[in-house]
Amino acid sequence: MLIGRQSWEFMNRPVIESWGASGGPFEAEGKLAADFDVLHDDLWMGQDSYEKAHRVLLEEAIKAALQKGNFNKEDMQFMLAGDLINQITPTSFAARTLQIPYFGLFGACSTSMEGLALASFIVNYQGANKTVTGASSHNSAAEKQFRYPTEYGGQKPPTAQWTVTGAGAAVLTDNQDKQGKIVTTSATIGKVVDMGLSDPFNMGGAMAPAAADTIISHFKDLNLDPSYYDLVVTGDLGRIGQATTYDLLQQAGLKITKEQFQDCGLMIYNEEQPVQSGGSGAGCSASVLYGHLLNQMSKGEYRKILVVATGALLSPLSFQQKESIPCIAHAVSIEMN
Numbered sequence: 001m002l003i004g005r006q007s008w009e010f011m012n013r014p015v016i017e018s019w020g021a022s023g024g025p026f027e028a029e030g031k032l033a034a035d036f037d038v039l040h041d042d043l044w045m046g047q048d049s050y051e052k053a054h055r056v057l058l059e060e061a062i063k064a065a066l067q068k069g070n071f072n073k074e075d076m077q078f079m080l081a082g083d084l085i086n087q088i089t090p091t092s093f094a095a096r097t098l099q100i101p102y103f104g105l106f107g108a109c110s111t112s113m114e115g116l117a118l119a120s121f122i123v124n125y126q127g128a129n130k131t132v133t134g135a136s137s138h139n140s141a142a143e144k145q146f147r148y149p150t151e152y153g154g155q156k157p158p159t160a161q162w163t164v165t166g167a168g169a170a171v172l173t174d175n176q177d178k179q180g181k182i183v184t185t186s187a188t189i190g191k192v193v194d195m196g197l198s199d200p201f202n203m204g205g206a207m208a209p210a211a212a213d214t215i216i217s218h219f220k221d222l223n224l225d226p227s228y229y230d231l232v233v234t235g236d237l238g239r240i241g242q243a244t245t246y247d248l249l250q251q252a253g254l255k256i257t258k259e260q261f262q263d264c265g266l267m268i269y270n271e272e273q274p275v276q277s278g279g280s281g282a283g284c285s286a287s288v289l290y291g292h293l294l295n296q297m298s299k300g301e302y303r304k305i306l307v308v309a310t311g312a313l314l315s316p317l318s319f320q321q322k323e324s325i326p327c328i329a330h331a332v333s334i335e336m337n
Contacts (some may be wrong), residue, residue, distance in 0.1 A: 003186070003221050003222055004217070004220060004221025004222065005217065005221060006188055006189050006190075006191070006217055006221060007186060007187065007188040007189070007217070007218060007221035007222055008117070008120075008121060008124075008186060008187050008188075008189075009185070009186045009222070010120050010121070010124040010183075010184055010185055010186060010187070011124065012123075012124045012125075012174065013124075013178055013183040013184070013185060013337060014119070014120045014123040014124055014172045014173065014174065014183060014184050015172065015173050015174070015175040015178055015181045015182070015183050015337075016170050016171070016172055016181075016182045016183065016184065016294065016334070017069045017071075017170075017171045017172070017173050017175065017181075018065050018066070018068040018069030018071070018170065018171045019065050019068070019168070019169065019170040019171070019289075019290040019291070019294050020037045020038075020060075020061045020062065020063070020064025020065035020066075020067075020068060020168070020169050020170075020290060020291075021035065021036045021037055021038075021061055021064070021166065021167065021168045021169075021286075021287040021290050021291030022036060022037060022038040022039070022040075022057045022058075022060040022061045022064065022166060022167050022287070023036045023038070023039050023040070023057075023164075023165060023166040023167075023283075023287055024039070024040050024043055024045075024057075024138070024139065024165030024166065025039075025040060025041050025042060025043065025165075026139070026162075026165060026269075026273070027039065027164065027165060027166050027268065027269075027287070028040075028041070029269075029270065029273065030268050030269040030270055030273065031267065031268065031269060031270050032267065032268050032287075032288065032291060032292045035291035035292040035295050036166070036287065036291055037060075037061070037064035037068075037291070038060045038061075038064060040053075040165075043138070043139070043140050043165065045057070050138055050140040050141040051085060051089060051090055051138070051141050052090075052093075053138060053141075054083065054085065054090035054136060054137070054138035054141045055090040055091075055093045055094045055097075057090075057136045057138065057165070057166065057167040057283065058081060058083070058090065058091055058094040058134060058135075058136040058167045058169070059094045059097055059098065060167065061134055061136065061167035061168055061169040061286075061287075061290070062079070062081075062094070062098060062132055062134055062169040064169070065132060065134075065169045065170055065171050065290070066132070066171065069171050071130070071171055073098050073099065073100055075130050076100045076101075076130050076131060076132045076171070077100075077101060077128035077129060077130055077131060078100065078101050078102070078103060078119070078122065078128050078131045078132075079095055079098065079100040079101065079102045079103070079131070079132050079133070080102075080103040080105055080115040080118055080119050080131065080132075080133040081094070081095070081102075081103075081104070081105060081111075081115055081132075081133060081134045081135060081136075081169070082104055082105035082106050082107065082111040082114075082115065082135055082282065083111070083135065083136050083137060083282050083283075084108060084109070084137050084141075084142050084163075084281065084282050085138075085141055085142070088104050088105070088106055090136065090138070090141070091104060091136065092104055100132065103118070105118070105135075107309075107311045107313075107328060107330065108282065108311030108312050108313050108314075108328075109137075109203075109207075109235055109236050109280060109281060109282050109284065109285065109309060109310055109311045109312065110190070110235065110309040110310055110311030110328050110329055110330050111135040111282045111286075111309070111311065112133075112134070112135040112168065112235065112282065112285045112286040112289065112290075112307075112309045113187070113235070113285065113307055113308070113309035113329075113330040113331060113332045114309070114330050115133035115134065115135060116133055116170070116172075116184065116187070116307075116332045117187035117189065117330055117332050118133075119131040119132075119133040119172045120172060120184040120187060120332065121187070123172050123173065123174050126174070128174075129173060129174050130171060130172070130173045130174075131171070131172050131173075132169055132170070132171050132172075133169065133170060133172065134167060134168055134169030134170065134286055134290065135167065135168065135282040135283060135285075135286040136166065136167030136168075136282060136283045136286065137163050137164055137165065137166065137167075137281030137282045137283035137284065138163070138165050138283075139162065139163040139164070139165045139281070140165075142163040142281060143163060156201060156276055159199070159201055159202040159204070159205065159240055159276070159277055160201040160202075160276045160277060161203055161204060161236065161238045161265060161275065161276060161277050161278050161279060161280035162269070162273075162274075162275035162276065162278070162279050162280065163279075163280055163281035163283075163284075164236075164265075164268060164279045164280065164281040164283045164284040164287060165281075165283065166268075166281075166283035166284070166286070166287035167283050167286060167287060168283065168285075168286030168287040168288070168289060168290030168291060169286070169290055170290050170294070172184070178337040179337060180336070180337065181336075181337050182294060182297055182298065182334060182335070182336055182337070183334070183335055183336075183337045184332055184333065184334055184335075185333045185334070185335050186218075186222055186332070186333040187330065187331065187332045187333070188214055188217055188218035188221060188222075188330070188331040189330055190210055190213065190214040190217075190328045190329040190330050190331070191213070191328070192210070192313065192326045192327065192328050193209045193210040193213050193326070193327055193328070194324050194325065194326040194327065195209050195324075196324045197324060197325055198319075198322070198323070198324045198325060199325075200312075200314065200319060200325070202240065203236075203238075203241070203280060203312045203325075204236075204237045204238035204239070204240040204241025204242070204244070204265075204277055204278070204280075205240050205241055205244060206241075206312055206325040206327050207237055207241055207310040207311070207312055207327040207329065208237060208240075208241045208242075208244035208245040208248065209248065209327070210310060210311075210327040210328050210329045211234050211237060211241070211245045211308055211310045211329045212245050212248035212249055212252070213329070214308055214328075214329040214330065214331050215232065215245075215249060215254070215306075215308055215329075215331065216249070216252050216254065218306065218308075218331045218333075219254060222333075225255075226254050226255055226256040226260070227255075228304060229260070229304045229305060229306045229333075230260070230302040230303055230304050230305060231260060231262060231293075231302050231304075231305040231306070232256055232260055232261050232262075232305070232306045232308065233261075233262045233263065233264060233267075233285075233288075233289075233293065233305060233306070233307055233308070234261075234262075234263045234264065234265075234285075234308045234309075234310055234329075235263075235264055235265070235284060235285035235307070235308065235309035235310045235311075235329075236263070236264055236265035236278070236279055236280040236281065236284040236285060236309075236310060237263050237265060237278075237310055238263065238265045238266065238276075238277035238278030238279070238280065239266065239277045239278055240277050241263075241277075241310070242261070242262075242263040242265075242266065242278075246258065246261055249261075263278065264279065264284050264285045264288035264289070265277075265278035265279035265280055265284055266278045266279070267288055267292065268284065268287070268288055282311075285307065285309040289307055293305060293307070294334075297334070297336055300336075302336075303335060303336045304333070304334075304335045304336070305333075305334050305335075306331055306332070306333050306334075307331065307332050307334060308329050308330070308331040309329065309330055309331075310327065310328070310329040311327065311328050311329070312325050312326075312327050313325070313326045313327060313328060314326070
């Protein structure tokens with residue numbers, strides 16, 4: 001049901017039955033390597049283009065989620081997924097392989113929570129019994145499209161972030177036995193916020209106001225105090241974006257502690273890895289949530305988390321036309337039942 005202006009409450013509590021994550025060689029050196037189901041030792045992944053390798057990442061994450069839940073792809077009524085590449089081609093080609101009825105989504109790096117929110121809505125209202133949702137990104141494919149090919153060797157400023165080569169996916173069901181299960185309980189759908197920033201090497205700064213707006217709206221719509229959650233985690237704001245968002249939340253009177261407020265882009269890599277401001281990409285929040293965070297919840301480390309995936313809705317076309325960067329954030333509440 002609709003709560004407040006822009007939030008849904010999932011009264012039937014869709015169950016996240018199983019999840020999977022895949023990653024590349026750089027992620028294999030990161031802090032969360034043990035939480036990936038599949039890790040590759042090269043960026044090509046046996047393919048002849050980075051975009052085809054990108055497709056493989058999502059296929060593997062979805063297959064891992066299905067296998068861990070003892071599901072077949074034929075059990076899935078719908079697949080909701082997306083990526084960063086032109087016309088979400090890697091995801092659409094993965095859907096061609098998997099042959100699951102398909103909703104292709106684009107929310108830039110917010111796609112992971114856009115998919116989870118919509119999948120939860122569909123299952124909550126008996127639009128499906130079982131759905132799979134996910135998101136992915138590939139460093140070399142995204143860099144080639146949005147910035148410079150990696151072979152160019154262009155230098156990046158400290159505000160830049162490193163696109164994660166990874167994918168994450170989860171299976172949601174209408175399982176009535178929810179005891180001890182991880183469920184989705186609500187979602188807040190963000191609106192586009194554009195503060196006029198136009199630097200594609202400072203995505204965190206551009207996305208911070210959108211993240212703050214969605215988080216504030218979530219607590220207002222659901223009449224919750226920030227202490228309700230063990231963890232409020234943003235998708236990929238990086239150091240600059242996370243610090244800016246935290247300041248905006250404090251100014252709005254939300255008493256979120258620094259220990260409680262984390263960012264997937266700061267969690268995935270080791271301090272010594274040269275990622276400037278942190279990780280980013282549609283596969284960042286997807287692989288951290290559908291790998292590390294849900295694993296931690298299943299172990300009892302967290303009982304209630306709010307995941308806020310942020311997205312910069314620019315394109316090569318909008319950048320070439322000297323447009324500013326419109327941004328968005330979607331939030332999903334995930335709890336141990």
